[in-house]
Amino acid sequence: MNVKELVTLIDGTLLNPSANLMREIRGGCGADLMSDVLASIQPEAVLLTGLCNPQVVRTAQMADVAAIILVRGKVPARETLELAEKEHIALISSPFGMFALCGKLYQAGLPSLERSVNSPACD
Amino acid sequence: MSPVSESQKKPMTDQDAENITRTEELAYELKVEEVMTKDLKTLAPDATMQDALEAFREERISGAPVVAKGKLVGLISMEDLIRCLRLNDLAASISDYMTTNPQSIRSKDPVVEALKQFAATHYGRFPVLDEHDSLVGIITKGDLTRGILAALQHDYHEEEVRRYRASHLFEDIESDRSSLILRYNIKKGDFVLGGAASSKIKRALLRLGATPQIARRAGIAVYEAEMNLIIHTTNGGVIRAEIEPHQIAINAYDDGPGIEDVDLAMRPGFSTADDDVRELGFGAGMGLVNIQRCVDSMRLESIIGKGTNLKMKIFLPNQEVMGEGFGQNKES
Structure with a gap:
């Protein structure tokens, strides 16, 4: 699934025009704790989060996240939007909640890209 | 750009393929007004062919639009001048030798329109008109090449460099x-x-x-x-x-x-x-x-x-x- 298809699937609004709509999404990860994201997420995942500050984008950039979904129709801070635009990472707002979104994406065939705390190293 | 004959074809590398795609994209993205020559030398229809000759020599150009009362009325080119020289007729007015109702192109058209017109005709240049039919520039094949090359260079992935x-x-x-x-x-x-x-x-x-x-x-x-x-x-x-x-x-x-x-x-x-x-x-x-x-x-x-x-x-x-x-x- 690419970013464009993702936006349609979740009735989302793409907030930054610089995003690459063709970028392929390999799976998903839902978390509000950025340290958790950094510890567990595998590359090219979509990140579902309720956190709206610039750290979400920074985290996404460090962890090679393919797209960010803000749950429950949340609107990000201006700094967050500007950073996402600068770094070309898709920032999408969806009216659905975290639980519903995870379900939708999982049902659409996206696997979980969250690793267990017991897995040895980051890659 | 223009179709390549079989004999000119070389094996294409990935890089070639990438650039050609981008060139084609640019042909649609770039507007004629972005690549045309805006700093225009125009001539009046009642000026003499001698004036045209001087203008071509001084400006180092091979053609110019002919304008009367702000409107384009013709195009005078080096070929017209040669025709006139053979008849030893430099005192004649430009209107006698110019191409009237020249084919023109719109400033807001994508560059690909100009490419098509060049391919379909033998002309070396087209006057460029805006939406009010006012002359705003002239476009040659050289302008096209320069414009596309400049755009390519500009967006050649800075990051890759x-x-x-x-x-x-x-x-x-x-x-x-x-x-x-x-x-x-x-x-x-x-x-x-x-x-x-x-x-x-x-x-x-x-x-x-x-x-x-x-x-x-x-x-x-x-x-x-x-x-x-x-x-x-x-x-x-x-x-x-x-x-x-x-x-x-x-x-x-x-x-x-x-x-x-x-x-x-x-x-x-x-x-x-x-x-x-x-x-x-x-x-x-x-x-x-x-x-x-x-x-x-x-x-x-x-x-x-x-x-x-x-x-x-x-x-x-x-x-x-x-x-x-x-x-x-x-x-x-």
């Missing part, structure tokens, strides 16, 4: 041991800028030819360390990244307050961060644990009242060294 340059950094510098040191000052409490240094380090590593995996590991580790400096220090701190072909050594150090119990700080889930920090998605006591997982070696030294120094190292295997020209073929 940077990456190519940086990926050879260490090749031509001889020493027993060369390294590149990057330093970033991190301000206490600057959450909006938090991660900016890590972002720059990650980008630098990619440009130097690090694999995406190495850059990601370093990025995550240094980002956690950067957030620690922002959250926990008295006066902020410094991130120092020393990059060598075979290793990346990153130090994050500060001048206080220092960590009371280093072993306790290393324990997963232990944190002294307050609720404000937790609201930012940090302060869960996972930072140091996370760093440890991403780097090959980590040492945390701290003295209460003096400061903390977190030393991280990532080692690069032989086939993944940076800055020695191997990076250019790697995927990002």
Whole structure:
């Protein structure tokens, strides 16, 4: 699934025009704790989060996240939007909640890209 | 652009294919007005062919629009002038020799329209009209080539150029041991800028030819360390990244307050961060644990009242060294 298809699937609004709509999404990860994201997420995942500050984008950039979904129709801070635009990472707002979104994406065939705390190293 | 005959065809490399696609895209994206010549030499229909000759010579042009009362009435070209010279008729007025009702093109048309017109006719230039039929420029095949080349050059991936340059950094510098040191000052409490240094380090590593995996590991580790400096220090701190072909050594150090119990700080889930920090998605006591997982070696030294120094190292295997020209073929 690419970013464009993702936006349609979740009735989302793409907030930054610089995003690459063709970028392929390999799976998903839902978390509000950025340290958790950094510890567990595998590359090219979509990140579902309720956190709206610039750290979400920074985290996404460090962890090679393919797209960010803000749950429950949340609107990000201006700094967050500007950073996402600068770094070309898709920032999408969806009216659905975290639980519903995870379900939708999982049902659409996206696997979980969250690793267990017991897995040895980051890659 | 124009169709290529069989005999001119050469085997196409991936790079060729990429550029051709972009050229084709540009033909649709660029407008005629972006590539046309705007600084126009125009001639009046009642001027003489001698005037045309002088104008062509002085301006080093081979054709010009003929304009009366602000409207385009014709086009005079070198061919018309040659015809006139053969008849020894330089005193005649331009209107006798010009092409009347010349084929024109709209300024807002995409360049591909001009390409089509050049391909379909034998003309060397077209006058360019705006939406009010006023003459605003002239376009030649040379303008097209220059315009497209300039646009191609402009958007030739700047990042790739940077990456190519940086990926050879260490090749031509001889020493027993060369390294590149990057330093970033991190301000206490600057959450909006938090991660900016890590972002720059990650980008630098990619440009130097690090694999995406190495850059990601370093990025995550240094980002956690950067957030620690922002959250926990008295006066902020410094991130120092020393990059060598075979290793990346990153130090994050500060001048206080220092960590009371280093072993306790290393324990997963232990944190002294307050609720404000937790609201930012940090302060869960996972930072140091996370760093440890991403780097090959980590040492945390701290003295209460003096400061903390977190030393991280990532080692690069032989086939993944940076800055020695191997990076250019790697995927990002």
